Amino acid sequence: MPSRINSVKTSYFGKGAVSLLVPELKKIGVHRALIVTDGFLYKSGAADYVGKALTEAGVAYAVYHQVQPNPTVDVVNDCITAARLLQIDLLVAVGGGSAIDTAKACSIVTANGGRVEDYEGVNKSLKPGIPIVAVNTTAGTGSECTSFYIVTDPVRHSKMAMVDPNCMVTIAVNDIELMMSMPPKLTASTGLDALTHAIEALLARGANPMTDRDALWAMETVWRHLPRAVRNGRDEEARTQMAYAEYAAGMAFSNAGLGMVHAMAHALGGHSNLPHGVCNAVLLPYVTEFNAEHSTEARERMPRISRALDLPDGRPYTLVRALRETAGELGIPRTLKELGGVTPTDFGALAELAVRDACMADNLYTPDKEEVIGVYENAWSGK
Numbered sequence: 001m002p003s004r005i006n007s008v009k010t011s012y013f014g015k016g017a018v019s020l021l022v023p024e025l026k027k028i029g030v031h032r033a034l035i036v037t038d039g040f041l042y043k044s045g046a047a048d049y050v051g052k053a054l055t056e057a058g059v060a061y062a063v064y065h066q067v068q069p070n071p072t073v074d075v076v077n078d079c080i081t082a083a084r085l086l087q088i089d090l091l092v093a094v095g096g097g098s099a100i101d102t103a104k105a106c107s108i109v110t111a112n113g114g115r116v117e118d119y120e121g122v123n124k125s126l127k128p129g130i131p132i133v134a135v136n137t138t139a140g141t142g143s144e145c146t147s148f149y150i151v152t153d154p155v156r157h158s159k160m161a162m163v164d165p166n167c168m169v170t171i172a173v174n175d176i177e178l179m180m181s182m183p184p185k186l187t188a189s190t191g192l193d194a195l196t197h198a199i200e201a202l203l204a205r206g207a208n209p210m211t212d213r214d215a216l217w218a219m220e221t222v223w224r225h226l227p228r229a230v231r232n233g234r235d236e237e238a239r240t241q242m243a244y245a246e247y248a249a250g251m252a253f254s255n256a257g258l259g260m261v262h263a264m265a266h267a268l269g270g271h272s273n274l275p276h277g278v279c280n281a282v283l284l285p286y287v288t289e290f291n292a293e294h295s296t297e298a299r300e301r302m303p304r305i306s307r308a309l310d311l312p313d314g315r316p317y318t319l320v321r322a323l324r325e326t327a328g329e330l331g332i333p334r335t336l337k338e339l340g341g342v343t344p345t346d347f348g349a350l351a352e353l354a355v356r357d358a359c360m361a362d363n364l365y366t367p368d369k370e371e372v373i374g375v376y377e378n379a380w381s382g383k
């Protein structure tokens, strides 16, 4: 099957990498920017840290700091209004997936017109959005290097998944200076999101040798360094490795696809406003078990995951148990019951959304609604 690899033109890594934006911005010749961030990062000085580089590059800027976790259509519309009023030629996202996805949605709608809802699905825009610099502060969603973005639709209590290379950022920055202060809980949930990206990419229909290479290296690296980064946020080596690993996991899934964990997590997160990484981390062992039972091809690929994670054998049972135990050790609830925010009466509606989610098409086995309800029920009871 033919495959296509999309990647970000320029990416910077390492402590102090934000300063490298100065010559790069001068080169692309932009003049007016909107920094897109949240209230916490605005107050913490992270937006100023990036703003300083913009000023040095001769770029005037304003700050939109109303981004929320799981950004909604309303937040994106506010950002679009600000971008149009200020007549900007650059968006600068400062934050994790929520800030970067808000900037991507704003970029696409500002350049293509219409409403953000028009772009739900695959390849819906006609032209590239306005340029984006993504300064990532978590590790992570991988949003700084993917062709995906997610916007919550509060009317349907669901997350819209957009897959569109036109949304890809122009410059990605992973400066660990901005990641060191991430609290342990956020480090764990975003790190397990990256692990889920790597595992789903390896098991996705669109996997190819290059995405496999990124996915396997990413899962091995997250497995080894995430517990260290959770224990000690100032561990520079662990933070550096996590920054590269979440980027590699992002590259893998952006080009191979995701699967049933993300499809179910989008429905769950849209319903309950729970953090994306936590939804994935809770669901990952149950979906892995389901995929092992229902897809011969998934079962055949799983020993490669087990080897990358240095597990004692390649049996799916051992992998599922290791995923469950590691998430538990990192403070993630073991069941949906423990997680809260949802009850079994919601599972029918969630399954309805999950089977239609853009990520479900990437799963090697296509489950029906009843089967998805069954996996939610297992994740509820811890079966």
Ligand SMILES: [Fe+2]
Residues within 6 Å of the ligand: 141, 193, 197, 262, 276, 280
């Ligand atoms: Fe994710």
